[in-house]
Structure formats: C-alpha cells, structure tokens
Amino acid sequence: MLSLAQSSDYLFCLEWTSSDTGPKVLQYRKVKYKNPESYYHNFLDNVLKNLDISSLNTSNSISLSIDISNIIISSFNYDSHIGLNDYVKWYKEEILNPYLIENFDYYFYPLNNIDNTVMVIAINKKTKNNIKTSCAKHKLNLTNLNIDLFSAAAAINIYKKKNIQNYFLWKIGKNNYHYGLYYEGNEMKHFIKVRKTKKIDCIQSIGDNIKKNELVELFENILFKNKINATFIDKIFLYQSKTGFGLMKKILKNKKIVVMDIGSKFINKKSNNKDIQFSLLGFNENCNSLRGIDV
C-alpha cells in the first residue's frame, strides 16, 4: 500500500505492507512537491521518480491526504425542525452560486452538537479528477482521499486509552498557525484554526460557540503560560509536519499532552535526539491508509 500525504510543499511518501506483527514499512521518503497551480495534474509522475517502484508490485492500492489549503472548509448552523435535507437543498440553491456547484464537490458533515452545526467541505472537481486520472495512469487504485489533520485523526486510536472520552487533536502549523479537532466520545464536535500573535486570534471555528471560547482559552494557556486548566479535555494529541521543534519540546512536558509519532512507531527510528525523533511526525497524516487496519 502506497500512502502519500501532502503538507505545504512536501509529500510524505510511505509504502507499507501488512504482516503478522502489524503494518511493516517498506520505504519512506519526504519529497519536495509544489502542486497547487497545476491542480495535481500528473502529480504522480514526479513523485514516483523518487521512490523504488519495484516493490509497488505487491499492492496497487494508494491513499492520498491533501493539504487543507487545497479544499474549502466552511459551516452553517441549521434548525433541526426544518430538517437537514431541506436545509442543504436550500443552502445549495440560495447560498452557493452556480459556479461553485458546477466546479466543486460538496460534502456536509453534521456535528450533532448543540448549535446543530454542519461542517462543509468542498473540493475542486478538477483537482479530484486529476488525482484520479494520475492514479489510473500509473495503474494505482486510489482507495482514500483525505485532508491533512482529518487523516491524522485516524492515528488517535493507536495512542488513546479506552477511558479517554474528550480529547483534542492539535496540529502545529507554519507561521504560528494552529489547527485543532475536538472530540467527545469519539465524535468530532469542533474544528478550530487559530493564529498566535500577541494573543490568540481565532481564524476559523466550526462547532458550538461556547466550545470555541474554551478552545481559544486552552491555546492561550498553553502557548503563553505553558499550563492546562481545561477540565473538559482528558488528553491532547499533538503533532506537526513543519520543521523546527522548539514549541513542541516546550509544551510536551505537560502530562495531558501526548505526541503522536506514528512515523517512529512503524519505522522504529528511535533516538534520544528529539530533533531526529520528531522528524517523522509529518507521517501522521498518512494514517488514512491505516483505516480499518488493526494496529
């Protein structure tokens, strides 16, 4: 199984196969990749040049996780008495313009929260078709197309103990951006994007407003005071795909924070040097390829 995860200008490439002891990594690479202008047109041509394709014969499956900047993510709240189907129909007809409907595929994810929020994800049909065409060209069977931290969310189950009910997936992004997914009992309830300046600026929040305030406060406490007061969260699962681990090393001392390091776990790259150890954190976003696999 070949798994690719795009994060900014890099593609994290991982090939693994199943074994008696779980997934076994055959090869892994971090490949420089600049895509957006070409909408992933023939994207595999360059990627496969960097891999030893002889071992790909064992499986023709491929999964891809794309950077969140390649999709549109938005939300709306609806009145449950109107009904979601009716509301989505109205939303498409009245809110989205014909250009968007014609050129984007829209996915609606109800968060089943107090405010009846629906997370809306849209992907350009051209991007999606180019990805599928490139996979078909190289006779690869695309099984999963996901988005960076949503793909990394699949890794949580590997680190999460059963008694953990409410938890938070935190991705440290570039340029002081931070992304988070908040879960209650395995159900995603909130997506948040913030930027750290002299304070925490909330760039986007999808979910209950009250939770938004709590999550912003959580970021403030950790990033400015290096402490966690939040009682509504049992664990924080942390990772990043950028280089530079200063912030991560500073905050992971907190007992509630667990670093997700799926790369080291499977590649068995152990080191006392944190910089070397954390260099594989970007592979967390390859975890959409592990869905349904007992790891």
Added chain:
Amino acid sequence: MFDINLLDTPGIKDSSKKSHNDEILEKPIRKELNQRKENLKQTSEIGILFHASSNNGWKILVVALLLLAGVIVGYSLYKNNYMKLDSIFLNQRKDNYSFEKILDKLEKYNNEISFNYINISDSQLFIQFSVIEFDLFYIILDDFSSILYDNVKAYRINNSSIIDISIPWKINENNNFDLNLLDKELSDVNPELKKELYKDKLIILTDSSDLLKFLKFLLEINVIKNFHIDIESIKSVPNTMELYKLIVY
C-alpha cells in the same frame, strides 16, 4: 468518528439522524402546511412556465418597456408630490389591522396556544401568547404575519415559543356605554360568568374559550374601543384548565 473520504459521493455524510420534520405526526394544521407548500410549488411552476415561454426577444422587450414606463410615471408622480408612496403603503397596512381577523385566528389556534398577557390601552393592542408545540410555531407565526405583517414578532426563550402581536389602538373616550352597562349586558348574555364590579373596574375570571368569546362580544356590540383591558394568566394547578383574570376599566 466520521470518516472523510472525498472519493465518496458528494452530499450529506450522516443520514442516520432522522430529521425532526419526518418524525412529526400528521395533524390537521400540518396538512394546512403541506397545502401551502403545494401552493408555493405551483406558484414556482407558474413562474418557471412564464420564464420558459418568454424566451422570445420581442416579449421581453414589451415587458421591459411597460415596466420602464411604469417606473417613470410612478417616479414623476412621487417627485411632484402628487402622491406619497409611504403614506399609501402605511394606510393600506393600517386598514388591514382587523381585530376580528385576529380573534378568528386566535380562536382557530386556541388549543395550540396559551395566552400570557393581553393589554388594550390608548396607544396599542398588545397580545402575547406561547405556542405549546414547537412544530406549529412557524405555521402560526406565518398565519398571523399574513394579516399583521411586521406587527407580529416571535422569539424562543428557554424553550418557550412566544409570539407578540402589537397594533396601534385608540380608546374612544367620549362614549355613553360605561362599565355598568357592560356589566348588565354580560349578565344577560352569560349569567354564569364570574365577574364583579369593584371601584370603577370590572373584574372577570374566565378560561381561554370564554376569554375570546368576551372579546368577540365587545366587538359585536361595537364597544371594544370603549375600555382599557388587562388580561393575564392566573397560575393554576398544573394540567388543569388555564384561567385568566380580566380587568376592564
């Protein structure tokens, strides 16, 4: 945890949650809502039909010219103060505030609502009631809005669905029909009505059905604008008939 896979068919990715609309049992008023939806659909179809048949350029041109002529004539009349559009609009709306129509609708939904407060004063007629079942909230709001426009307001507070009606009102101070006469008339019409004349005020105790009958009676004998009236709900034992205290003065 929902799975995101953008290879899936686009659309709603959680169909397990049944919409509340589907769960509501068929009720007579629900049928009315469906009928309205049907009417709306037919109206839309007529619109589409018109749109489809108006592809010919000359038809569009004629319609556009007529519209342009209408706008020019209207604007010139307005500019020369021959008519004030605002006053025409407001007068037309004021004429539509029929208290009889309001009472008819309150009677229609009598079993679905609970009155909180009614006040008839020299400046306004104010009615506040709660809708008992939320699924009728928008239907009732819509129905009252059809005759009262923006003089009806609705809001949800602590799971209560409340509708306010407020229309301009004027008490007719110069009238010969006083409280004593009203008391006598009421005794003739309904001898069992619990009432008492006390210090220039007529105090009546009634249920919601007799409350509306009382207001209709005042309307019929044309004295509804002769009195100030305060009506408020009396807190009674739960699951028993709701009672109201009326003070007429």
